Amino acid sequence: MNASILLLPGDGIGPEVVAGAERVLRAVAARFGHQFDISSALIGGAALSQGQAPLPDSTLEAARRAGAILLGAVGDPSYDTAPPSERPEAALLAIRRELALYANLRPARVWPGLESAGPLKPEVLAGTDMLIVRELTGGLYYGEPRGYADDGSSAHNTMRYSRLEVERVARRAFEAARLRRRRVTSVDKANVLETSRLWRQVVTAVGASYPDVTLEHMLVDTCAMKLAYAPSSFDVVLTENMFGDILSDEAGAVVGSLGLLPSASLGDAAGLFEPVHGSAPDIAGKDIANPIGAVASAAMLLRHALGLELEAVAVEEAIEGALTSGARTADLAGGAGQSLGTRAMAEAIADRVTAAAV
Ligand code: NAD
Ligand code: IPM
Ligand code: MN
Numbered sequence: 001m002n003a004s005i006l007l008l009p010g011d012g013i014g015p016e017v018v019a020g021a022e023r024v025l026r027a028v029a030a031r032f033g034h035q036f037d038i039s040s041a042l043i044g045g046a047a048l049s050q051g052q053a054p055l056p057d058s059t060l061e062a063a064r065r066a067g068a069i070l071l072g073a074v075g076d077p078s079y080d081t082a083p084p085s086e087r088p089e090a091a092l093l094a095i096r097r098e099l100a101l102y103a104n105l106r107p108a109r110v111w112p113g114l115e116s117a118g119p120l121k122p123e124v125l126a127g128t129d130m131l132i133v134r135e136l137t138g139g140l141y142y143g144e145p146r147g148y149a150d151d152g153s154s155a156h157n158t159m160r161y162s163r164l165e166v167e168r169v170a171r172r173a174f175e176a177a178r179l180r181r182r183r184v185t186s187v188d189k190a191n192v193l194e195t196s197r198l199w200r201q202v203v204t205a206v207g208a209s210y211p212d213v214t215l216e217h218m219l220v221d222t223c224a225m226k227l228a229y230a231p232s233s234f235d236v237v238l239t240e241n242m243f244g245d246i247l248s249d250e251a252g253a254v255v256g257s258l259g260l261l262p263s264a265s266l267g268d269a270a271g272l273f274e275p276v277h278g279s280a281p282d283i284a285g286k287d288i289a290n291p292i293g294a295v296a297s298a299a300m301l302l303r304h305a306l307g308l309e310l311e312a313v314a315v316e317e318a319i320e321g322a323l324t325s326g327a328r329t330a331d332l333a334g335g336a337g338q339s340l341g342t343r344a345m346a347e348a349i350a351d352r353v354t355a356a357a358v
Helices: 014-032 057-065 089-098 163-178 194-207 220-229 241-254 292-305 309-324 342-355
Strands: 002-010 035-040 068-073 103-109 129-135 183-188 214-219 236-239 264-266
Touching: 002 014, 002 057, 014 035, 014 068, 014 292, 014 309, 014 342, 057 089, 068 292, 103 163, 103 241, 129 163, 129 241, 163 183, 163 194, 163 236, 183 194, 183 220, 183 241, 194 214, 214 220, 220 236, 220 241, 236 241, 264 292, 292 309, 292 342, 309 342
Parallel strands: 002 035, 002 068, 129 236, 183 214, 183 236
Antiparallel strands: 103 129, 103 264
């Protein structure tokens, strides 16, 4: 197959983890005989520092043309006091909206060998394998009106959802559940918020077309608690934009490290794939970041954007193989034993992709 893949490395550890994922993609191309036309473009602080907008027009055009997009992270503390539209994060919000990437799939599972890497007891973590389906282009992040009062004495954001916005992401969650354990937990705050009551109504209606999938509703505070004490009880977790942002970082901690989590942002056209973590300025440029979230995002890219299921599984098996053989980045080593750098971990995974050919 011939496919064009656009890399958007971005800021902080973004370029390091994307380089690792690129290495693995090249190993996949060599092993399976594909031609990947890989190019890259500026986004976030990396674009701002060149005097460009956080999402330059040329980047957005390249994204529209690409078969798939792999993003590292955006965010740079030096822009913390800039107005919202001149912050690196504005690029991410804009590209999601421009490409209508309304469904964000964030899988979190316990990898073999990492049963003790996180803060939970291994017996609590055992069997954890969930998929958070986060609505990505609505809710508080995009609702209007937003802003400050003229005299600066208050500020406001708007939480708004239309039936259509809820319906289309709910369908994605039910479809995903059919390929898994056929359970959807829809998470909201229906005891307080109108948007959540609408959410619950629409999800229930969509659920009626999926009688083979069990649907339960859960309040978001309860869900946060249950994620920590019974993470294995979840299959698909369907929720709105901000709740999904928060719960997915929690899921990262639960399975051992935020650095492990991949994501796929899907709409009706080409998808964007990115690790759940941010630019991690505290560890940037040190070759210690965990590249697995980015590499597993590349696996999701192969699966969801290019339809290359075998190749996606090969990458996931290579990650599993590396972890089972004891490869650990610093975040997973917990101070014990030798850890691998970002590059060495990506290489260990790429080597397994290659070696599996013989
Ligand atoms: P973060 O996700 O960057 O980091 C949180 C913590 O997790 C840090 O201690 C970091 O060192 C650690 N961590 C994150 N990824 C890791 C990895 N791959 N390996 C090992 N450790 C890892 O969140 P933050 O520090 O709150 O935010 C930093 C910047 O990133 C901010 O500007 C924020 O807006 C941005 N951000 C961007 C994205 C994105 O691009 N998708 C996501 C979240 C945050
Ligand atoms: C994420 C990030 C982004 C979000 C920020 C950087 C805009 O935290 O992708 O999880 O909140 O969606
Ligand atoms: Mn987040």
